[in-house]
Amino acid sequence: MSILLVLLVVGGAPRLGWAHAILMESTPKLNSTVKGPEVDITLRYNVRIDGGRSRVRLSGPDGKVSTLTLASQTSPDSLQTHAAGLKPGAYKLQWQVLASDGHISRGEIPFTVN
Numbered sequence: 001m002s003i004l005l006v007l008l009v010v011g012g013a014p015r016l017g018w019a020h021a022i023l024m025e026s027t028p029k030l031n032s033t034v035k036g037p038e039v040d041i042t043l044r045y046n047v048r049i050d051g052g053r054s055r056v057r058l059s060g061p062d063g064k065v066s067t068l069t070l071a072s073q074t075s076p077d078s079l080q081t082h083a084a085g086l087k088p089g090a091y092k093l094q095w096q097v098l099a100s101d102g103h104i105s106r107g108e109i110p111f112t113v114n
Contacts, residue, residue, distance in 0.1 A: 061089030
């Protein structure tokens, strides 16, 4: 019985490491300063994500939060959107994605517009 348990744990372990989408690259980069008022946004993950069930929100210096419209996915591991009319100040990009394995991942990318 214990041998069966060990085989199940060892056999399932590789999948546990890829259970969630991990942000690999972003534009803008974490804690970067970008020129506004227009900002192109690209998020690339370590796995395929469901763009139709993912979302990106932008929190501005005034505290207002807006949901950004996602472009059609050009790559299964990436999201792209655009923010316009950004005034100088601190922003937070808040993302939520559904990975191909069904797990939801969330994160934030703070950046500054000058």
